[in-house]
Amino acid sequence: MKFCLNRKTPYSVISGLLLVLTVWGCGSSDTKTNTTTTPAEQAASKPDSPAKKQTILFYGNSLTAGYGVEPSQAFSALIGKKVDSLGLNYRVVNAGLSGETTAGGKSRIGWVLRQPVAIFVLELGGNDGLRGLPLADTRKNLQAIMDTVRQKSPQATIVLAGMQIPPNMGTSYTKEFRGMFKELADKNKAVLIPFLLENVGGIPKLNQPDGIHPTPAGHKIVANTVWKVIRPLLK
Template structure:
């Protein structure tokens, strides 16, 4: 009997240890699952900033990580801000082309919409009435789809190749559109970069990596107030 009693005690102790081990394993699994769930929830809740533009936004001639939208993402990450940047830039895009593809782009939910278009219109001498109408149409579509989204309009300027009057009116239409639509304006996207040879590629139009860093600062100075 004494031997049987000792054997029963050993079995009881083994069962207890197995139970404790099982509880610990379950607890660890639950913690890991919770951690993954928290990470997934954080990713889902990230606000989206969508940059809609031409080759300047797309980062023509530089690495994707060197284009100003990517630099904005780096800035957001460094500050621990839960935002995701989407680069919807297409090289060569005009306001007409942008207006044609905006409906497709707006399938992507967004919280802040940065509109950077018009430069190619100006370089081609497209009538300002057409550029204005297209920018207005894009703005209207964004507001209709996401009425709570904030809109930032990137102002642009062009050399007086098409005449001083055209260049001045082109510059002014961005300010006018921003005021008429009550949206935020970046006065001149390429401030401190446009026309400076060492900050632009050989075409004299597209910024170098250093130029993009300055452009990113121009954007951030305005964008930071919208977060």
């Protein structure tokens, strides 16, 4: 099952970066605000003790970005709503970029981590696998991203989203790809989501007509899968 598009143009990459930096730069942390909204909406929102809010950063590709659904329907936004409903002292930032590979994620991580984070959810690697990129390179890139997080936010909890790919690239590649996430999670003492698309991947009614991206109903299931892992980490 495929779940990402090809990388966008450089202008789109720049726009994605500017969106994340604008959200952080304006310091908006109103518990009613969806952090996946536009910069204008973020700037217009009413701050609510921004200095006291801790950040949950979702860093990934089109799954995190919520391709094909409304921003408020993406699983990261749904996590934000769960956080708000419980009155927890966190804000959710969506730093997803459609088409992102681990190499792309490595190149922009320094831009994104302009402020410290409490929880860093890393959802990358799927596009590497679908393209059959060398897994040694994917490992190095994911490790470099986590190393940067440790350097810039030493106290952050890293959550690594495990992914799976169809056997198009061969049984050995597919098996090694699947096991790579647990190996990296164990090595870095990160919290593992075994398979982000559990009970969603490959189910037509839970995916958009392209057979790639989850529907709003699919995102709800993904959000529940992620929430089971993240909720115990929130103080």
